[in-house]
């Protein structure tokens with residue numbers, strides 16, 4: 151298994167996974183809730199680190215208004231193109247600059263941002279401490295870096311047996327650089343020098359099956375792994391979750407760590 155799989159699977163995304171991402175990354179109640187502490191306001195200059203297909207970047211561009219600006223950054227060429235197209239179709243291209251990243255440094259000047267937001271990206275970066283040091287560099291004094299991420303030690307899908315789901319997540323662990331990054335964000339932000347770091351956790355129950363997209367991605371990563379997980383056992387987990395959704399019994403939880411860091 152390639153050691154950089156956690157990054158490679160974002161650089162090169164198969165068409166069926168791209169389709170799932172279009173559904174997963176739409177602006178949602180969860181996105182609204184977890185980004186609220188960033189306190190985005192008209193006139194601000196903002197970065198969205200790991201912008202995906204651009205739903206949040208476009209939403210943020212509406213909120214900063216004509217006097218503000220959004221820098222959307224991602225490593226995936228297709229997401230960069232989709233974010234540009236999305237901003238253009240909303241008539242917001244003058245307010246959104248899209249950057250394709252090739253390494254851990256941000257193509258942004260020191261102290262230039264009022265806000266940096268990043269959602270579900272830190273789990274994938276090569277070096278979370280180095281990324282957070284970059285956030286500290288580009289956010290101006292008094293500004294905020296708002297970092298949101300999961301901790302896959304705390305993820306549940308019921309009625310999939312807990313041990314089976316845990317084993318599947320473990321078999322997929324090569325797809326994440328730091329699967330337990332959620333609990334580490336506070337310490338990392340303090341280490342980077344942020345003066346004030348506030349942590350809150352949001353856990354919105356999913357009974358509508360959004361997490362099935364995530365489960366299918368996890369199943370795909372497990373299939374791509376060196377683990378001894380049998381295909382029949384992987385499929386059984388997906389079948390239990392799919393049937394539970396059909397029966398109205400599906401329940402998933404993926405707690406989001408919201409870490410609001412003021413320079």
Ligand SMILES: C[S@@+](CC[C@H](N)C(=O)[O-])C[C@H]1O[C@@H](n2cnc3c(N)ncnc32)[C@H](O)[C@@H]1O
Pocket residue numbers: 157160161174175176199200201202203206223224225226229251268269270271274275276
């Ligand atoms: C789970 S998606 C989240 C997308 C979006 N932030 C959202 O919440 O809808 C992770 C995103 O991070 C990007 N990504 C992965 N590794 C990255 C890195 N090292 N630097 C910047 N972006 C990265 C991926 O290409 C993908 O768009």
